[in-house]
Amino acid sequence: MKCAVILAGGKGTRMKADCPKVMCNVLFKPMIGHVIDAVKEAGAQDICVITGYKHEEVEAYLDADIKTALQEPQLGTGHAVMQATQFITAHKEDEILILNGDGPLMDAQTINKAYAYHKENNNSITLISAMVDDTDGIGHIKRDENGTLLRIVEHKDATEEEKKINESNAGCYWFNGADLLYALSNITNNNVQNEYYLTDSLEILINAGKNAGAYVVENSEVVLGANDRKQLNELNNIMRRNINTKLMLDGVDIPCTDGVMIGKDVKIGNSTVILPNTIILGDTVIGSGCTIGPNTYIDNSEIGNGVTLDNCKILDSTVEDDVDAGPFVKVRADSTLKKGVHIGNFVEVKNSVIGEGSKSAHLTYIGDSDVGSDVNFGCGTVTCNYDGKNKFRCKIGNGAFIGCNTNLIAPVEVGDKAYIAAGSTITDSIPSNALSIARARQVIKEGWVDIKKPYKEKK
Ligand code: UD1
Ligand code: MG
Numbered sequence: 001m002k003c004a005v006i007l008a009g010g011k012g013t014r015m016k017a018d019c020p021k022v023m024c025n026v027l028f029k030p031m032i033g034h035v036i037d038a039v040k041e042a043g044a045q046d047i048c049v050i051t052g053y054k055h056e057e058v059e060a061y062l063d064a065d066i067k068t069a070l071q072e073p074q075l076g077t078g079h080a081v082m083q084a085t086q087f088i089t090a091h092k093e094d095e096i097l098i099l100n101g102d103g104p105l106m107d108a109q110t111i112n113k114a115y116a117y118h119k120e121n122n123n124s125i126t127l128i129s130a131m132v133d134d135t136d137g138i139g140h141i142k143r144d145e146n147g148t149l150l151r152i153v154e155h156k157d158a159t160e161e162e163k164k165i166n167e168s169n170a171g172c173y174w175f176n177g178a179d180l181l182y183a184l185s186n187i188t189n190n191n192v193q194n195e196y197y198l199t200d201s202l203e204i205l206i207n208a209g210k211n212a213g214a215y216v217v218e219n220s221e222v223v224l225g226a227n228d229r230k231q232l233n234e235l236n237n238i239m240r241r242n243i244n245t246k247l248m249l250d251g252v253d254i255p256c257t258d259g260v261m262i263g264k265d266v267k268i269g270n271s272t273v274i275l276p277n278t279i280i281l282g283d284t285v286i287g288s289g290c291t292i293g294p295n296t297y298i299d300n301s302e303i304g305n306g307v308t309l310d311n312c313k314i315l316d317s318t319v320e321d322d323v324d325a326g327p328f329v330k331v332r333a334d335s336t337l338k339k340g341v342h343i344g345n346f347v348e349v350k351n352s353v354i355g356e357g358s359k360s361a362h363l364t365y366i367g368d369s370d371v372g373s374d375v376n377f378g379c380g381t382v383t384c385n386y387d388g389k390n391k392f393r394c395k396i397g398n399g400a401f402i403g404c405n406t407n408l409i410a411p412v413e414v415g416d417k418a419y420i421a422a423g424s425t426i427t428d429s430i431p432s433n434a435l436s437i438a439r440a441r442q443v444i445k446e447g448w449v450d451i452k453k454p455y456k457e458k459k
Pocket of ligand 1: 007080100152169171198225
């Protein structure tokens with residue numbers, strides 16, 4: 001059985017964040033979320049996360065199937081793993097993956113290749129390493145002249161000579177369970193930072209006559225971690241580029257990737273065009289032949305085929321085939337725009353269903369409403385859904401025509417094919433096929449200005 005311990009207890013002082021470092025986002029998902037995805041994809045069936053600094057925030061984020069162990073105070077990565085002694089003891093017959101929660105680019109393939117290497121060589125410990133250009137802050141992998149592993153030297157403890165070693169410890173290791181317990185019981189804090197370093201396990205196990213190996217990755221990107229905001233930005237750039245490239249190879253058209261940030265769980269069909277400054281997140285699924293963007297933000301939504309979204313914000317909603325929305329449209333949670341709907345500039349839809357082929361071309365708010373098919377909303381329609389305390393729904397029948405500048409005071413129903421005259425404030429339901437006019441009659445007073453005098457007289 002494969003199982004994993006993920007280290008997430010550190011404050012991450014260098015990040016200067018209010019949240020624990022592992023909760024800092026890469027492509028809008030906490031770093032630890034990416035790590036958990038990789039670990040699960042690699043087949044780990046039992047996972048324990050070490051929490052510490054602001055542990056409630058990490059715990060609140062984790063799914064119920066993930067165990068936690070609290071590290072208080074945080075005395076280093078070795079000390080962090082010691083808090084999982086119970087978990088490790090339960091898995092002492094197993095191979096245990098240990099990895100840092102701040103390395104979101106680690107992937108399941110690398111983890112599994114390292115596992116195969118670990119098993120083939122009957123290792124007690126297999127660490128993942130990579131050749132890197134920037135050696136600042138890394139754990140340097142020290143080998144003898146024959147290339148045999150000796151130990152890991154943390155940058156802060158390294159001599160000038162050791163600092164030149166550019167083989168970096170990824171912070172991702174396979175351990176034999178029983179050997180890990182042995183190593184943990186021998187780690188001390190005899191170093192510059194007075195911390196218990198997990199990395200000391202390597203030398204401890206070598207000295208105990210155990211097999212140790214390093215699986216050196218070809219693509220050094222996967223081992224990168226983020227300790228500060230600059231590194232966080234680099235990780236965002238790398239992940240963003242990798243996702244965009246994969247989408248393009250799958251037939252998604254991204255003529256210019258500027259500002260295009262697409263989360264890794266998003267699915268997009270071929271021949272869909274993504275234009276600049278478009279952010280697509282969560283479990284969003286987009287069909288084919290759509291044009292999305294520019295300047296569009298979509299979170300957790302389902303978008304059909306042939307949809308155009310120009311300067312839109314779409315949240316937790318469904319947009320069916322051939323919808324044309326924008327520019328400057330906001331669709332808030334729990335809305336459905338059915339097939340062929342047109343929503344134009346400065347229209348907001350919230351918690352509403354808009355039926356097939358209905359149109360709202362400009363300056364309208366449709367909230368808490370059930371709208372039929374082929375309805376036309378005139379410019380400036382407002383569903384007045386909130387009385388200051390409670391929200392109420394409006395129901396609008398098929399083929400209704402809502403004149404410009406109509407207020408619909410919810411709850412109210414408009415029957416099929418009914419007309420509402422422009423400028424009406426509708427407080428009572430309207431039967432099908434009726435016309436409703438709810439405005440004051442126009443009055444004309446001839447010659448009135450001769451008495452009042454014009455507003456501005458020409459000199
Ligand atoms: C660590 C490694 C280093 C490696 C690097 C890769 C050690 C001693 N050093 O250094 O060899 O090159 O990762 O990114 O392991 N954490 C706890 N409790 C603590 C301290 C840290 O849970 O007391 C967690 C942090 O939340 C983080 C992870 O452990 O997720 C790594 O800690 P960090 O301080 O970032 O270690 P590095 O200095 O990056
Ligand atoms: Mg780190």
